[in-house]
Amino acid sequence: MTPERTAVALLHHPVLNQQGRRVxxxxxxxxxxxxxxxxxxxxxxxxxxxxPIAAQQRLVExxxxxxxxxxxxxxxxxxxxxxxxxxxVPDLDAxxxxxxxxxxxxxxxxxxxxxxxxxxxxxxxxxxxxxPEPGRPLLLVxxxxxxxxxxxxxxxxxxxAPLEGPTPYNHLxxxxxxxxxxxxxxxx
Amino acid sequence: MTPERTAVALLHHPVLNQQGRRVxxxxxxxxxxxxxxxxxxxxxxxxxxxxPIAAQQRLVExxxxxxxxxxxxxxxxxxxxxxxxxxxVPDLDAxxxxxxxxxxxxxxxxxxxxxxxxxxxxxxxxxxxxxPEPGRPLLLVxxxxxxxxxxxxxxxxxxxAPLEGPTPYNHLxxxxxxxxxxxxxxxx
Numbered sequence: 001m002t003p004e005r006t007a008v009a010l011l012h013h014p015v016l017n018q019q020g021r022r023v024x025x026x027x028x029x030x031x032x033x034x035x036x037x038x039x040x041x042x043x044x045x046x047x048x049x050x051x052p053i054a055a056q057q058r059l060v061e062x063x064x065x066x067x068x069x070x071x072x073x074x075x076x077x078x079x080x081x082x083x084x085x086x087x088x089v090p091d092l093d094a095x096x097x098x099x100x101x102x103x104x105x106x107x108x109x110x111x112x113x114x115x116x117x118x119x120x121x122x123x124x125x126x127x128x129x130x131x132p133e134p135g136r137p138l139l140l141v142x143x144x145x146x147x148x149x150x151x152x153x154x155x156x157x158x159x160x161a162p163l164e165g166p167t168p169y170n171h172l173x174x175x176x177x178x179x180x181x182x183x184x185x186x187x188x
Numbered sequence: 189m190t191p192e193r194t195a196v197a198l199l200h201h202p203v204l205n206q207q208g209r210r211v212x213x214x215x216x217x218x219x220x221x222x223x224x225x226x227x228x229x230x231x232x233x234x235x236x237x238x239x240p241i242a243a244q245q246r247l248v249e250x251x252x253x254x255x256x257x258x259x260x261x262x263x264x265x266x267x268x269x270x271x272x273x274x275x276x277v278p279d280l281d282a283x284x285x286x287x288x289x290x291x292x293x294x295x296x297x298x299x300x301x302x303x304x305x306x307x308x309x310x311x312x313x314x315x316x317x318x319x320p321e322p323g324r325p326l327l328l329v330x331x332x333x334x335x336x337x338x339x340x341x342x343x344x345x346x347x348x349a350p351l352e353g354p355t356p357y358n359h360l361x362x363x364x365x366x367x368x369x370x371x372x373x374x375x376x
Contacts, residue, residue, distance in 0.1 A: 003354055018264070030218050034361040041360050042353035076206070078359045165230035165374055166191055171266045172229050172367070173222040179364035180371045186353055187368070 001131055003043035003186045005103055006138040008178060009095040010035060012051040014149035025144040027056050032063055032086060033079070034175040040082040042186040045102065045137070047085045048095035060088050092141065092152065099137050107139040111156040112181065113147050114170045120161040123184035140181065142174050189319055191231035191374045193291055194326040196366060197283040198223060200239040202337035213332040215244050220251055220274060221267070222363040228270040230374040233290070233325070235273045236283035248276050280329065280340065287325050295327040299344040300369065301335050302358045308349040311372035328369065330362050 010031060013024035032049060039047040049060055066072045067083040089095045092109075100106045110126065121129075131138075140160075141152065153159060162170060163180055172180070198219060201212035220237060227235045237248055254260045255271040277283045280297075288294045298314065309317075319326075328348075329340065341347060350358060351368055360368070 030361075030363075034364055037359055037361055038364050040357045041351075041355060043355045078357070081357070082359065163229075163371070164376060165370070167229060167231045169228045169266070169269070171225055171270065173218075173225055173363070175218075175361070175363055176222055176226050176367035179360070179367045180375070182353070183351070183368045183371065188352060 001126065001129070001138055001185070004045055006044050006140065007046040007048060007095070007099050007107070008035060008039055008044060009048040009050055009092060009139055009141045010144065010174065011092060011141060011148060011152065012053070012056065012144050013091070014151065015143040015145040016147055016149060017145050020146070022149050023145060024051070024053055027051055027060055028144070029063060031144070031175060032060065032083070035178050036082040036085050038179045038182050039085050042182040044085065044182070046087050046099065048087050048089050048098070050089050050091050050095055052090045057088060057090075064088070096139060099139055103137040105136050107137040108133070108158070109139050109141060109156045110158045110160060111141045111148055111153050112160045112177065113143070113153060114162050114172070114177075115147065116162055117153075117159055120159045122161040123181055126158070126160065127185050142178055144174055189314065189317070189326055189373070192233055194232050194328065195234040195236060195283070195287050195295070196223060196227055196232060197236040197238055197280060197327055197329045198332065198362065199280060199329060199336060199340065200241070200244065200332050201279070202339065203331040203333040204335055204337060205333050208334070210337050211333060212239070212241055215239055215248055216332070217251060219332065219363060220248065220271070223366050224270040224273050226367045226370050227273050230370040232273065232370070234275050234287065236275050236277050236286070238277050238279050238283055240278045245276060245278075252276070284327060287327055291325040293324050295325040296321070296346070297327050297329060297344045298346045298348055299329045299336055299341050300348045300365065301331070301341055302350050302360070302365075303335065304350055305341075305347055308347045310349040311369055314346070314348065315373050330366055332362055
């Protein structure tokens with residue numbers, strides 16, 4: 001597993017809200033920035049921002065435009081470099097398809113959730129395990145809101161174990177969770 | 189070193205701007221939330237939010253009020269629980285003083301920076317090293333903007349090694365950096 005063949009996907013649908021209902025969430029500006037910067041730091045291939053909502057797609061295009069050709073590009077080139085990793089897609093399937101095209105084979109899809117489950121893989125295992133199908137890209141999938149809907153969790157090839165500290169509190173922001181998983185997988 | 193005797197301080201002054209000038213930065217709402225949630229997850233004692241600017245202090249008080257007694261408190265108790273760790277202070281000295289009062293001895297102050305330096309300690313060392321003065325609380329200090337001013341770095345008892353991925357890019361958000369350091373120190 002190498003960062004050059006790994007991408008993050010951040011889904012805004014289908015995800016759960018606090019009441020456990022399936023919803024589409026709004027894009028948070030700092031998710032785009034923080035996760036792009038983390039992906040750039042750890043050498044990832046791409047950061048797929050997935051939202052099916054046209055108005056939200058236009059918002060993301062505006063943010064990215066500001067940093068790729070607008071004032072931000074000349075003012076803060078480090079930020080532009082990170083945001084150049086962002087690829088706007090409508091959904092997870094589009095992210096999988098794009099990553100497959102870029103690397104010549106369908107990705108292994110690894111989902112994340114703050115909820116415990118049977119048959120999870122922890123980051124240390126994923127980091128050290130030789131890929132059963134070498135050369136296959138890896139897509140790490142994160143959910144906004146209160147996390148990925150069951151259908152996404154169930155359709156994945158593997159599920160990362162939840163992040164845990166010494167307390168039972170498990171409400172990290174998705175920005176924090178992505179950062180910690182990438183560090184565990186590719187840090188140092 | 190235990191999380192129960194450890195606190196994070198996030199300084200908004202004296203920090204550097206992109207041009208390397210000493211400035212006071214504005215408080216970012218998501219810094220308050222993300223870092224409080226990470227501190228809560230990893231079992232820390234407190235999160236000191238330090239700003240010398242009266243108008244910014246009032247802003248933070250409004251945010252905290254919303255989540256401690258306002259609508260947010262009943263709507264999202266998990267968030268309230270995290271934000272209860274936040275202690276608003278004017279500067280680092282006030283954070284040190286408060287932590288000393290809470291624990292009965294002056295804290296060991298450990299600073300962070302994305303810039304490499306001689307004589308840094310890495311998180312694994314700090315995690316496993318027995319405290320030279322057992323029982324002393326630990327204060328982990330982070331800078332907003334482009335990082336802590338030299339005077340803060342130089343006055344500290346120790347400096348954590350910069351976070352590094354497999355690339356030379358070193359522009360993580362402070363939210364990501366706090367999350368990763370806390371995971372390295374207290375995770376799993």
